[in-house]
Amino acid sequence: MADAVSALPRSATDLFADPLDGHPLWFKPELFLSPNFDSESYISELRTFVPFDTLRSELQSYLSSLNHELIDLINRDYADFVNLSTKLVDVDAAVVRMRAPLVELREKIEQFRGSVEGALVALKNGLKQRSDAASAREVLELLLDTFHVVSKVEKLIKELPTVPSDWSNGDDNLAEKNSLSNGTSLQHAESGTNLRETQSMLLERIASEMNRLKFYIAPAQNLPFIENMEKRIQSASLLLDASLGHCFVDGLEHRDANAIYNCLRAYASIDNTRSAEEIFRTTVVAPLIQKIIPHGPSAVATGSDDLENDYLQIKQCIDRDCKFLLEISFEENSGLHVFDFLANSILKEVLLAIQKGKPGAFSPGRPTGFLKNYKSSLDFLAHLEGYFPSRSAVAKFRAEPVYTEFIKQWNIGVYFSLRFQEIAGALDSELVAASLAPVQDSGDVTLKQSVALLICLESCWRDDVLVLSSADKFLRLSLQLLSRYSNWLSSGLAARKSSNNTSSNSGGEWAVRAVPDDFVYIIHDLNCLATEVCGDYLQHVLQLLSSCPSDVLDLDLRQLKGITATYRMTNKPIPTRHSPYVAAVLRPLEAFLRGDRAATYLTSEVKKELLDSAAKEITSRYYELAADLVSVARKTESSLQRIRQGAQRRAGASSDISDNNVSDTYKICQQLKLDIQEYGRNLKELGIDPEDISAYRSLLECVSQSKS
Template identity: 35%
Template structure:
């Protein structure tokens, strides 16, 4: 029963639960029980438990004390209990010793048995090897005897050793095999296949017992047998190729594969089928035209390889169709590379070594395309994609492609194409582009209309990168990179000269400001002179500047901007589709990457176009500032004459934006896009507004200081009681306000809302009368 003195929240029975967690118990109680109270209750409970423990011990203490007096003969009882345990331990140790001895004897027996088995296996291996060696010698003797029966000068007699057979293989055996009937040839090939299987066993046994002295002594005989068998197989394969027996061919190739000598079969096919075809084609070309000289070697390679392809198709097509249609044969042999391509490669190196030279790029291009077409023709014999990949990765294909020095060819093309562009990038004056043909050399759409020679050179370079007589699929990535470099060079050429023009303009403006003590920037003529001088100084310092940007008129710069627009349009509408067609075999992912790269190049060109239009705007602003400087005449007019309060704008204001209006009427500006024209007008209006703000602020500041000084001087002369002088500063400010309003109207006629320009807003706040300061800008 629970203690009634304990609080309701304290339940000691929870301490005895298996899942009791002290930390969780304390965390739960401390939410509504102070820790001091909980600690007090726990200590009280602990004391109660100790007291209860003492009571329990005291209840049975008397029996505990008398326990030792009641126990009698404890040692005797322990001895009686220990005796059977010791006897059992002795029996277990004795049994363990017997088992360990038996296990040792068993392990020794197993080791002796394994040694005997190994020795027996070696003995059986040597016996089998000797038996197979004797069988091979006997079979080779039968092969030699069958050959001797079919030719007057046959091979070695039956029963001779394999080494002796190897020495007499080449004497008359070829004619003997060639004279056999198809059935006899097939039987001979089956016999050779049987010998090949036994020779294969010999080779396996020799590799397995490589450490045996018996095998080392027998190895020369095994090698001689393999050489003799290969000789017989070479003769049989040559005869089989002439008779075109598919059964005999399959059996013969199986024998080659069994002895792991596919290269020997490839050499026989090369000498029997391929070499005569290639030699006839070469001889025909030598008879038709001389093969010497770089000019003659170029166009003849296509004819030579065409003749070779026709001959191989007529002579080797049945053989290749048969061998490549069988999976086992096609995996073991490489007739396309080791026989066909290797023989053609060797013949070209011997008779036409100049075809691989890249010294004449046009000839190299034609030769390489002819070689590529020839390789594609060879790949056409393959029946599976795995065979195509195996042929492309063969040693013969690697050696053949290595002979074509593609890096040198691209280097020559790069120098030609890039050099043509560099030669057209002017240093002093822009040269107009020559008349463009009606259509491109690639058979595509008409070339874009271009005004200047550098732009035409860029487009011509781009076209040459994908021209049919320049582009090579194997160099697709390099030609794409070259095209992108041409565009980047063109854009950098424009950006560099526009930066020089801006730096020269800033230098001229700073010089004009120092000379005039903070007055307005220099005029257009002075700006151009300073720009030309800065450009000449940069050129003398080794810079890239040449001075054309300083002498270029706004119309010329606008025409260059039109070239950029035409190039961008031509890139996106015509060039990228043509390039994608050239890259058709590279995959959709490559085409997307190329299109993205050229889109970025077009954006870079757009940035260069923006720099050009900025230069045009700056030039027009300089011309407008020449007119704007007449603003300073307002001060003299009101000071030197007695004029009434102004009510209309000055006459010069209507001419401030005349340079912009005149330029927008030119043919060069008319060909600009509407967006470019609007951007130009806005830039000019903003630039003129900034110059207007500077001049007006300087003029008003000077007028106020002068007017204040005149008033003080007149007051002193009249003893401090002089009359009020005319308030000319207000009249000048009013005239400026009327002029600024008229300037806003002129900007609106040019298509620009001057109220949205920051420079015009500042100008308005500078000249607006106080009673109209809160009114909106109105023209």
């Protein structure tokens, strides 16, 4: 009975199952007829809830049904299908009838195309003529403007005094003596300014016109009209330079701030700053320096190359006779920042005077005097840099060619070579002695060789010997001195053991000749030397090294400062990887510890101690630089945010900051965080746990902040 029930056909309208002759509800054949049907998207959409095998089976079933339906249609209308070929009668004649209007239409289209192309050519020719006419008009207007400017410059130049001696006096009564070439006189009484200031204002105006003239001439230099005016332009330029030079010199002599200011603006307008700097050098600076450091055919040699007192007098002269001009050129928003009188006037003249008057000051042949002059020169440069109002101005000063030339005069490499020979030679002369030589009242050590070692080690770091910029070389020299002393002991002990005195150059004769009691001196001196070198001496050296210029200490971390420029006011996305500079931070330390010498002469304990100490020092410096960078970034971000909010309030807009915005400071901190994490991984590869370094923990804490 159950089988009979199950065998009963289901109704086509069965609500609980698909019809026997139908498709599943998810299969809709009518979608295949849609003009926007896409098979790939259709299958991808169905596969999210229909198994692939089921979908394939249903499509195959539907294809089979379509084939059957097609066959049924052909069988049903077979007669019409067969007669289809017999009804296609006189097709060629129909084609001929349709071809005639199509050919006619093509001819009309070709005629219309020809007329359109002709009109287009005519239009292009017209546009070209119009463009040529506009270009010719621009050139004509440019030539007319050039002519008017040249005429205006010549007219203004005629209003200047014709006699150079007129510049020697700036009194107002000269207005009555000097008549303008156009028949008018300067009305100084009405303007309330003196002749010098009035002329400087006129020169500034002429310079402005000359600058405009250069702008006009630049694109039309090869035109005949401009070539014909070349002599007039050159004449005007020469007259302007001469008049401007006279006025500037007169302003310097009388310290007329307004006249000097106007003259400097004129020089800046015509892009001739070098002339102003050279005039100031030859007119004001050179006479002052000549009195301090006489040079030239008539100069009397002083016989001393010491520069300390000379620099002291030069500083006083700068403050007394040059400061007024420096203050004018450094005035904020004056546009006079293009001048560098400190480099191209003062430093240039000082360098020239030393080269001619005291050339021996640059000679490292007398190391003590050379170092004293070198340090005095660095102090003088620092004094000059003190006049600049900003760090960017100091950087510009250091980039000047004369600054570079001044630094090149001090050959520190030769100086170190001479000191090396002096210090190392003093130790070597004692170590070649054939016997031990005790010294009375020598302090803690007793042997002459040990005393020489201590003296040489201390000499490397004396104020009258050390050059901080070459501190690495002096540190290497100190280690070499210790190495030579160690080799002296090793060779002596080896000779003593072998009792071989056949070679006089073995370096161990002292040990062969020594009696057993002499080795008491050796043991005593070694203990004293170890205590001294590892104690006060080491602390003194570390203190001096810590005072090295920051650019030496931060050599591997210098690129850290570039992170701010990368993300400040840019649309760069949030960083996802560390910066390339991180890999180079620990590379020198790793190369040093894995080098052949370290592997040969340093024990594991010593290398571990060096690694720990260096890692802590580098991490501490890393923290200082990163903390400073983050602090500046946050302050800048705060200032910019206040400016934006103020602008939004003035514009009537909302001042709320969207939570979706990511600040530049956040990006900077994220980049630093990625860099610090990579730095920590590099420390682990060297065998150091970064979490054990307090500065590393401070680093991570410094750059951790919420999205703002």
